[in-house]
Amino acid sequence: MSNEKRLFLIVAAVLVVGAFLITTQMENRFYYKAAYVVLQYVVLATAWNILGGYTGYVNFGTAAFFAMGAYTAVALIKTWKPPLYVLLISGGIVSGLLGLGIGYLTLRLRGVFFSIATLALAVVLQMVVSNWDYVGGGAGTAILKPRSVPLFSNYDEFLFFVMAALAVVAVAVAWLIEKSWVGRGMAAIRDNEEAAECMGVPILKIKLFATTVSGALMGIAGAPFSYFVVYIEPTSAFHLDYAVNSLAMPMIGGTTSWLGPLVGAVLVGTAQQIATVTLSAEMNLLIVGSLLVGFVVFAPDGLVGLFGKIRARLVGKEA
């Protein structure tokens, strides 16, 4: 194992342990709720970026993958209330398969046409779920969260810890992909698919891998959602916020590295949480919208790219 990998693993382990230690110290439940949302966006933005940033296929249907994870969990909870890890795995599998299906669309649909198809997928699935009475239909359904959980003083703290661990896992997956031959193939596909294939890159396999992993991570992020909100209905699970945010956060942070979505999700997600409390809940998207426009125009490489440029200029001056 390289030193870089070892360091990354140590940092990841420290973060997970740190998240657990916080739950033994801090009481205020609001912070756990707010942190859960931000961490959920770390997972979603990172997952989006594997397909959108690395491979160059813009997915407008994040909400579909997220909600499929959430509703897979709801269906399971209604039948036999399995432990949370089963929900996470099942949500990941269902949304991963959905991702695989979307992957085959890339055979015919590229660019904006692919994006439109993913948006349509979200609309269609929302319709299906709205008419599926077993999981509550359009009116939604209440989900009782388990009363207690070992090691944690309440379930919200446990959910916060789970999402923190998932965020670490998602970023680690993105990091591993980026540093591997698969990641370099993805970059080649993003830059020029035809040239990539003629240079020996198995483009279909890599695209299917990207859509599957990206979808699975989104589904895993959605699986604990019903426990988190307690009352789940299609409009909130399929909300456009998920699609817009998980696209905007990597764009603001920077799409070409694992760091971009992380930075974007933490900054924008936190800003949204603060705005919700201090201004109004509706200010969320206004913040994201203006930031997105600003970054696309003035810093298309995101914060990570902007920082790199400034550093390069400073180093250049010294030399």
Add this chain to the structure above:
Amino acid sequence: MSENLLDVHGVTKRFGGFSALTKVDLHVKENERFGLIGPNGSGKTTMINCISGALNNDEGNIVFAGRDITTMPAYKRTRLGIARSFQIPKPFVSMTVLENLCIPLEYAAHQHSHGAELQGEAMEILEIMSMADKADVRTGGLTQIELRKLELARAMAAKPRLLISDEAMAGLSNTEVDDILEILVRLNEEGLTVIMIEHIMRAVMNFSERIVVLDAGEKIAEGTPDEIVNNKDVERAYLGA
């Protein structure tokens, strides 16, 4: 038949009602310098797309090194040993010149080894193409001429048995054309088979041992450069009746 590296049998390619290639045969021998010429729109690039796998032909079959590759995906053909350059450069824009070469080196030539030796090999190719000083430049900072040289360098990095050069020299100065010809001749001497598509007659006539002329999707002539120059059909295709 067996000494041929590439056999194209009766290949037809249609786009809707338009037939871009009609029952074309090509036979390229191992280690041959082969020229493919024809007026604009005669189907040269379509032919190359069918051989490299970017397009699938509607009729006929293509045999490379004894294997039928007619339905094989492009990336596998590259790994078997067919590499091409693109007429309109298609660089990997987010990467440096060196990284551009590492993609075919990693995916086609060595299949998933990575590290210092890969970069070393990429540098060797850049030195052959006299582009070593551009190794760390992103492709956005290259001139049109450098982009064409990068196309050829990237195809070479796939370590092919058959190199297809699709108008690699258009827009280059006389000395630059000579430089690239020299490189191709040297690679050919080391065993590489080359198919050259070119509008620069001086280059393709000097380079090729054998030439096929396409016109409106059909093969109208085949022979040595001297035979082609004196062929009435070829004259008519280029200059009109």
